[in-house]
Amino acid sequence: MTEHRRIVGDTLLKVENISLGFGGVQALSGISFEIREHEILAIIGPNGAGKTSMLNVINGFYHPQEGAIAFKGEVRRTMRPHRAAKQGIARTFQNVALFKGMSTLDNIMSGRNLRMHRNILWQMLYYGPARNEEMEHRHRVEEIIDFLEIQAIRRTPVGRLPYGLQKRVELARALAMEPELLLLDEPMAGMNVEEKEDMCRFIIDVNEQFGTTIALIEHDMGVVMDISDRVVVLDYGRKLAEGTPDEVRANQDVIDAYLGVPHEEELV
Amino acid sequence: MDGAPVDLLNFVMGVFGGLFLDPVVSMFNRPDKLIQLFTQGLSAGVMYSLIALGFVLIFKASGVFNFAQGIMVVFAGLTVVTLMEAGVPALLAIGGAIVAMIALAFAIERAVLRPLVNQDGIILFMATIGLAFFLEGLGQTIFGADPKPVPVDKLLIPDGKLRLWGDVFPKPVRIYELDLTAAIFGALMVAAILLFLNRTKMGRALRAVADDNQAALSVGISLQTIWVIVWSLAGFVAIFAGIMWGAQSQAGFSLAVLALKALPVLILGGFTSIPGAIAGGLIIGVGEKLGEFYWRGVLGDGVEQWFGYVIALFVLLFRPQGLFGEKIIERV
Numbered sequence: 398m399t400e401h402r403r404i405v406g407d408t409l410l411k412v413e414n415i416s417l418g419f420g421g422v423q424a425l426s427g428i429s430f431e432i433r434e435h436e437i438l439a440i441i442g443p444n445g446a447g448k449t450s451m452l453n454v455i456n457g458f459y460h461p462q463e464g465a466i467a468f469k470g471e472v473r474r475t476m477r478p479h480r481a482a483k484q485g486i487a488r489t490f491q492n493v494a495l496f497k498g499m500s501t502l503d504n505i506m507s508g509r510n511l512r513m514h515r516n517i518l519w520q521m522l523y524y525g526p527a528r529n530e531e532m533e534h535r536h537r538v539e540e541i542i543d544f545l546e547i548q549a550i551r552r553t554p555v556g557r558l559p560y561g562l563q564k565r566v567e568l569a570r571a572l573a574m575e576p577e578l579l580l581l582d583e584p585m586a587g588m589n590v591e592e593k594e595d596m597c598r599f600i601i602d603v604n605e606q607f608g609t610t611i612a613l614i615e616h617d618m619g620v621v622m623d624i625s626d627r628v629v630v631l632d633y634g635r636k637l638a639e640g641t642p643d644e645v646r647a648n649q650d651v652i653d654a655y656l657g658v659p660h661e662e663e664l665v
Numbered sequence: 666m667d668g669a670p671v672d673l674l675n676f677v678m679g680v681f682g683g684l685f686l687d688p689v690v691s692m693f694n695r696p697d698k699l700i701q702l703f704t705q706g707l708s709a710g711v712m713y714s715l716i717a718l719g720f721v722l723i724f725k726a727s728g729v730f731n732f733a734q735g736i737m738v739v740f741a742g743l744t745v746v747t748l749m750e751a752g753v754p755a756l757l758a759i760g761g762a763i764v765a766m767i768a769l770a771f772a773i774e775r776a777v778l779r780p781l782v783n784q785d786g787i788i789l790f791m792a793t794i795g796l797a798f799f800l801e802g803l804g805q806t807i808f809g810a811d812p813k814p815v816p817v818d819k820l821l822i823p824d825g826k827l828r829l830w831g832d833v834f835p836k837p838v839r840i841y842e843l844d845l846t847a848a849i850f851g852a853l854m855v856a857a858i859l860l861f862l863n864r865t866k867m868g869r870a871l872r873a874v875a876d877d878n879q880a881a882l883s884v885g886i887s888l889q890t891i892w893v894i895v896w897s898l899a900g901f902v903a904i905f906a907g908i909m910w911g912a913q914s915q916a917g918f919s920l921a922v923l924a925l926k927a928l929p930v931l932i933l934g935g936f937t938s939i940p941g942a943i944a945g946g947l948i949i950g951v952g953e954k955l956g957e958f959y960w961r962g963v964l965g966d967g968v969e970q971w972f973g974y975v976i977a978l979f980v981l982l983f984r985p986q987g988l989f990g991e992k993i994i995e996r997v
Contacts, residue, residue, distance in 0.1 A: 456883065482885025494880035496873045507873045511885040513866040574884060 497556035508573030710950020711851035735924030742907020766900025812917025935987025
């Protein structure tokens with residue numbers, strides 16, 4: 398595998414002035430930012446800030462009322478999720494969305510579905526070109542399994558796996574799509590310290606080895622500041638700040654939102 | 666005055682003997698009959714399995730219990746018969762029915778499933794009840810309300826009786842060729858569906874949708890496409906069932922009720938299990954025939970009508986999730 402990393406390049410995805418409301422609730426108002434090629438971008442903010450809504454807009458689960466999204470230069474307002482997947486956007490979910498009855502292997506193989514093109518009849522008989530194709534994809538999937546160190550659970554139905562491993566399988570399935578943009582919704586939520594360290598390592602490795610652009614939501618500030626190139630801060634559906642981790646850390650608005658504004662008497 | 670207890674004892678012994686002793690004696694005396702009942706039961710069972718598969722596929726992929734499955738069988742059967750009555754050759758008529766069922770699948774996806782996406786199962790279920798009535802009305806407009814005979818000879822379905830092993834048993838085992846044909850083609854169809862589900866990327870996508878809609882979308886599976894495929898598959902199953910059931914009596918709207926025979930099969934096998942649908946169908950098919958023949962004396966006629974439900978209830982006592990259903994384990 399070739400090393401792509403550290404040539405943070407042009408804009409891969411540009412979010413322009415996105416507004417999204419559900420009935421009376423304004424989830425996002427006038428959000429703009431960009432995701433650059435090969436970078437790791439973190440989206441942070443308190444609960445209910447609109448982080449997950451933002452990801453859902455990017456991969457087409459939600460359709461914003463206003464604004465546009467440009468992915469690889471192609472501008473769009475709304476898109477169906479499976480179209481987004483075809484264009485190279487993969488994602489994981491806050492509360493693990495796996496195919497629980499299927500084995501780890503089948504789950505990851507489902508990520509290759511879009512790349513399989515052989516005739517159904519040949520596939521049914523497992524014959525000829527379809528067989529070669531299946532082998533080829535199996536090979537790619539095995540690489541990912543090795544990469545994420547989940548060899549031992551290949552055949553286990555994922556419903557039986559502990560939470561930390563399920564999150565890893567979900568990442569594996571997203572990687573199997575060989576996406577250009579990977580959206581991770583709280584990849585480390587509910588994990589213990591060791592699992593978090595593993596996941597951090599995997600995210601950095603994915604970024605360095607495959608050159609995959611990553612946008613992630615995370616609550617653990619230590620992690621965010623360590624691994625991300627840039628940070629976007631949301632609060633109450635608005636963009637509070639954007640910049641390098643250091644810039645964001647020094648931003649007064651962000652400090653207020655996270656630590657609270659001291660009352661008058663406390664200032665004295 | 667000890668007549669009453671003795672009468673009661675006699676009655677109990679009589680019922681006990683009728684239920685458990687007489688059948689065993691009869692099985693020993695007439696093994697040919699037993700084999701015959703088994704083959705009849707298995708071929709009926711394959712048909713149940715097939716219908717149950719139609720239910721399971723749709724239930725898994727779109728979370729809908731499809732009440733309209735029975736009327737789809739009628740619709741498909743009548744399409745074939747009507748086309749053939751108009752002089753269309755058998756294969757073309759079946760082809761026509763396939764096209765009709767695919768068109769129906771597209772229409773159902775567009776008009777029923779898409780507007781109701783993300784609704785509760787019960788709402789979709791009610792929608793399929795509506796669909797059943799709509800199809801019944803539409804069918805009677807197109808085909809007329811009268812049942813039609815299936816031209817068995819033109820479809821090249823053999824319609825005789827085989828007499829086998831006359832030298833081994835006291836009497837030869839009689840097997841209806843119609844049953845045998847149904848069993849063989851039914852088994853082939855089940856095998857094809859299983860290969861489709863387990864080997865193809867479409868099958869994998871289908872299982873994925875069954876597990877988690879949102880996750881399936883995120884890996885680029887289009888729900889709409891999957892729904893159309895599943896409903897088309899259920900339609901193909903319906904064509905076959907329509908022809909075979911129609912051949913045994915006539916193709917008419919009363920066949921729709923027969924499809925509900927798949928209900929105990931589903932309870933027995935578990936609503937989400939494909940092996941369950943197959944095994945359940947065979948168990949119910951054989952059980953019904955055996956119950957009908959051996960317990961008719963004690964329990965009266967028409968055992969076949971309700972016996973499947975008794976088997977299903979009995980299984981539920983021990984396995985509430987069905988034979989092969991997913992065991993629901995909730996962490997508390």
